[in-house]
Amino acid sequence: MILRSSYFMLRRMLRGYLGVVMLTVLPLVLITVLGMIAGNAIDEKSGIPMMDGIAITMVLATQLFGGNYTMEYVRNDFLSSNKWRMASLPYNSHTHAFAIVLTSSLFTALQGFVTVLFTQWVYGVNWGNIGLVLLVIMGISTLSHLVYVVLVLGVKNYKTAEGAGTWFGMISIVLAGVWFPMPQTGVIGLISTYVSPLSLGQNAVYAIITGEDLSKGILSVGILVGASLVMGTIAVYLGRRKLA
């Protein structure tokens, strides 16, 4: 049943051109423009080309907003008038909710992966082990989708939930020091390095590419997985209450 439902979810997502534009085309455009500005410069701190750093940040940051898919489908199928038809079916709503989260997070991760391949082939970005990078992308994607599910189920007003999702993405980006550098020492340094899902992903991908700071990368992935488990648990709890 999960597979069947996921298949239909995928079909629906493939028709959502706006999502594809936001999650694949937009980051590609940004990478291209920023990459042209950066030229062949090398980032002193990490020792990799600026272009590569931009690509990594864009691909991972985009995942933070992927949860919008989940939010939109949960609303459409469970919180709008459609909920009555769904409830009339001999079909477990948890199955459907799970299919939504699963398919949406895989689909956004796939879009991130397409961007990775594109930047590798066209701009020569060195992603290191692409398989591991995909796993990191999936990690962030899963976390993002679970956060958005928790928001849409936990916050009464949909607009508020949607806004909170955007804040989640924005704050993660700020914390990661993308807009302005964050202090790298003390508590703030710790938060900047290990709290924002974006930084966690960056830590992991840098470790994959450079082979350095491996323990930092592994710890980051661990935190990502742990946070997803926590969010998943909350999502299941809220789901049982709201989607009975």
Add this chain to the structure above:
Amino acid sequence: MAIAYMKNIVKRYGTQLALDNVDLDIGNGEILGLLGPNGAGKTTLIYSLAGLIGIDSGEIQLFDKSQKGHMIEIKRQIGLVTQEISIFDDLTARENLEFFGGIYGLKGKALKDRVDETLEFVGLSEYGKRLPTKFSGGMQRRLNIACALVHRPKFLIMDEPTVGIDPQSRNHVLETVRRLNGQGTTILYTTHYIEEIQAISSRVVIMDQGHVIAQGTIDELVEKIKHEEKIKLEVAEPSEILLEKLRNLVGVKQVTQIGRQIQIISRVGSGNLDRALSIAKDAGGVRSVSAEKPTLEDVFLTLTGKQLRDGEEG
């Protein structure tokens, strides 16, 4: 034999009583019309029957089973046509039906054939590959119905399936309902259009403000008010004084006025036709007059004291 019944159903929303001790039987193979104005409690009744909302007290059985512990089994045999269109806008008509059909366990060729049949049944064969966003309101309504039909339910519950569609689509829907019933499907048909009930129903339940106020065949209901006649006058100068005079006639139960049209409900054989005519003549003249047998609409009017649709003619 009853395919479903509800007994002493009470449902409150906060302090508001949406269903007040409702009793209802739905016989196997019938088209039961559920008629009531806005807010009567029709949708609430349907949702409790389909097990979608909890009730405060009372008893519901479907297919000789109580809801508790049998809901999945019951749901497999029910089709619900929701009042608001509930289809996936991002799936084609065909994919919508495939999705819903699949949930009932249909697959492969059986599913494909059933989807074809259902599209044909609601007259959407040529539109299977299109997205419902490109559909007219009537076509969306028909797809909305098709989604509840694809698993061939024994019992189809339709909540105002013709709201806001053109006459042609409406006739198509009514025809579909008749054909389904001909194939043995039991149907609960909710509407606030009396003409629809008259066109398809074998029996009617009239609801108002959470109460079932009457039920029976159309003839039985009309029989209840057969001691009444309806006089329609078109007068030259309608006035409050004229209406008051008409109301004061012995045997007159109700006088309503829309523009120049005055409708009088009066006891049969009271001789009020002549009296009303002469009063109206004195008050400026009569343009036309007619006396009619009561209709279902009049039953409704008599029982509830109000028109079915507020401020709407027809």
